[in-house]
Amino acid sequence: MSETISQGLGRREVIAAGLAGAALSTLPLGAIAQSGKAAPDAPRSGLATVPAHRIEVPMPHGGVAAGHPLASMAGVRMLMQGGSAADAAVAAMAVMNVVEPWASSAAGNGFATCFHKRSGEISSLAFTGGAPMLLDPDGDPKDLDHGPRAVAVPGAFGGWIALAKRFGRLPLATLLEPAIGYARDGHPLDPSIAMFITRAQKTLRLYPTSAAIFLPGGQPPAPRSIFMNEPLGRTLQALADADTKARKGGADHGKALDAAYDWFYTGPVAQEFARFSEATGGWLRLADMKAYKPQWDKPVSTNYRGLDVYSSPLTSRTGLELCEALNLLEGWDISTLPADGPDLTHLLIETFKVAKADVYHYAADPSFAQVPVEGLLSKRFAAERRKLIDRARAMAYPTAGDATRFQAGMFDRQPPMFAMRGDDHTRGGDTTSLSVVDEDGNAIAVTTTVGGGFGTFVVMGDTGLLCNNGLRLGSSAPYVGHPNRIAPGKKALLGNGPTIILDKGRFRMVFGSPGGETIGQTQFQFLVNVIDRGMPIQAAIEAPRFAVEADPNFYKPGAAITVQMEGRYSDAMIGALSGMGHRIERVGPYAIGSIQGILADPSGARMGGSDPRRMGYGVGY
Structure with a gap:
């Protein structure tokens, strides 16, 4: 130098x-x-511009990157008390319920992807509830946007317990202590959350139990004001007490956690949910709560440029989207394409159009429909679908490919088109994500959601909890005959896709993102930044992103496609892509997704990154 x-x-x-x-x-x-x-x-x-708004966080003993600094710190507190990655994840999720309530709840849904260092096993946990058994699939779709009938069976708390039982070490009272304190005693309300409450106040006012918490004194709380959710604090404390009482009675770790699980799914919490739902015209009943179980499964996976990628299986669509998109892109050598030029961005856009078309055509609850997962993940299927992509021109949103041809055994083919009933416009989704590594090298990524912002908007009685409105259009298909059409007991699809990357069995990366329809696209671009462009984690997170949007939805071939592009893309880039036939919409400079991740370099050093697009923060020790 x-x-x-x-x-x-x-x-x-x-x-x-x-x-x-x-x-x-x-x-x-x-x-x-x-x-x-x-x-x-x-x-x-001082520089005129900075390469990143945040410094990468070293995590030599472990760390957490989560959607809020208080959640990250709660997770690290668990690690420093001898807890595992699972303990940290549960503590962080509980705090997220308090500090980011518009996107996270113990009564929400989600997925976790877990790497167990000693065994080398990667497993997926689905904590997703289905539709109540009383649901009327032919009812007004607007009832599924918000209100008592929009409630999907709560799954997240069951996921917390499943993680703690399988991989955790600490008592539930320890894991929930930070969240209980923030709910009972309050915390400074992030300005972005205050803004979301203000925007949502008209709908929140429709439901007295919600207005009592989110509109104290009848008005939205001010940014940085001390915000409390005392009913939630009492609920979390009662769950912690159930675990503590069982331990004092001689129960081991698993049995004590089961006592808290029962308190939620068959005891006082479930009974209050059922009472309130019936009183307000909802469909959820005690039998729905009792029937729910979180589900361990194998993740979906692919190999991309020598790295093994593991993400969430059905009933998440994002794992399939991400793996198929990587399979499509792998067929091109993109190493010579300038990162700031239109050719690479065009290829990424077109790749995700194809992946969306295929996955939306087939994906559904596998308990109700045959889904050609093997075919969708096939490299041969990707090679065939890649032929659709013109490297110089934007295509119309395509018809799905026949993935059943690449599926072993007999398989019923899906009908090519479906009949519409009324409104078929997708509703948005809001989510949060966190990633953890512990001192033993275990890693967990979790993406959890209440569906659309504030979920159902209805706080369930005196529990302080919002439920997921995951039955809404988008998560469910608006077309009669589609395999993802809602039905009693059926799970609608989530966009959650927490992901882990291994390099010949060694941990390389753990990450996830919120963002509804943009989750898979955000994670795909982030992976390209790290793997193909060789960027360090924070720079890869902060790089400009796009998101493909479909009108009326991604289920419909020929849907009008708009490419939303963050405002930091150059005028030359926008002009070149427009010249290729893309319809471009500029959005805010930091507007799409919110990656929380941890990356290990070849030496094994682990660095955490957190997205400035929201209030995410990484903490290591």
Whole structure:
């Protein structure tokens, strides 16, 4: 490095060099002066722009990257008390329920992807509830947007218990302690959450139990005001007490957690849910709560450029989308394409159109429909579908391919088109995600959701809990005869796709993102940034993103496609893509997705990254 260049080294570059392992002692003295014009904190040394808004977080013993700093810190508290990645994940999820209530709830749904270092096993946990058995599939779709009839069976708390039983070490009272404190005593309300409450206040006012919590004194709470959810605090405390009482009575770790599970799914919480639902015209009943079970399964997977990618299986669509998109892209050498040029971005856009068309055609609850998962993940299927893509022109949203041809054994083919009943426009979704590694090398990614923002908008009686409105159009298909059409007991699809990457059996990466229809697209672009472009995790997270949007929905071939592009893309890029036939809509500069992830370099050093697009933060120790 020349003396001229080193004296112009900015404070962020000095910090970044240190985090990257560069030996600052090898730099000329002028670059690391402690005083004068070239000092790291001197005003003249500051850069006009910064390569990243946050510094990567070292995690030598472990760490958490979550959608809120209080959640990350709660998880790290568990790790520092000897807890596992599962303990940290449960504690962080519980805090997210309190501090990001518009996107997370113990009565919501979600997926976890888990890497157990000692066995080398990767497993997937679905904590997704289905439709209540009283649901009328021919009712008004607007009833599924919000209100008592929009309630899907709560799954998240069952997922917390399943994670803690299989991989956890600490008592539930320890895991829930941070969340109970923030709910009971309050916490400074993030300005973005205050904004969401203000935007949603008209709907929240429809439901007195919700207005009592989210509109204290009849008005939305101010940013940074101390916000409390005392009913939620009491519910979480009662669940912790059920676990503690069982332990005092001689129960082991698993049996004590079962006591808390029963308190939620057959005891006082379930009874209050059922009472309130029936009183307000909802469909949820005690039998639905009792019948629910979280489900362990094998993740879906593919190999991309020598790395093994593991993500959520059905009833998540995102694992399938991500794996098929990677299979499609792998057929091209993109190493020579400029990252800031239109050719690479065009290929990524077209790749995801094809993946969306295929997955939306077939994906459904496998208890109710045959789904050619093997065919959708086939490299041969990807090779056939890749032929649709013109490297110079945007295609119309395509008809799905015949994945059944690449599926072993006999398979019933799906009908090519379905009859519409009324409204067929997809409703949006809102989610949160977190990633954890512990000192033993175990890793867990969790993406959890209440569906659309604030879910059903209805706090269930005196529990302080919002439920998932996952039966709404989009998660369920609006077309009669489609395999993902809602039905009693059937699980609608989630977009959650927490993902783990291994390199010849060694941990490489754990990550996830919220964002509804954009989740798979966000994770896909992030992976391309890391694997193909060789970017460090924080830079890969903060790089500009696009999102493909379909009108009226992704179920319908020929749907009108708009490509939303963050405002940091250049005018030249937008112009070139428009010239290829893409319909472009500029959105905010940091508007799409919110990756929370942890990446290991070849030496094994683990670095956490968190997305500035929301209030996510990484904490390591």
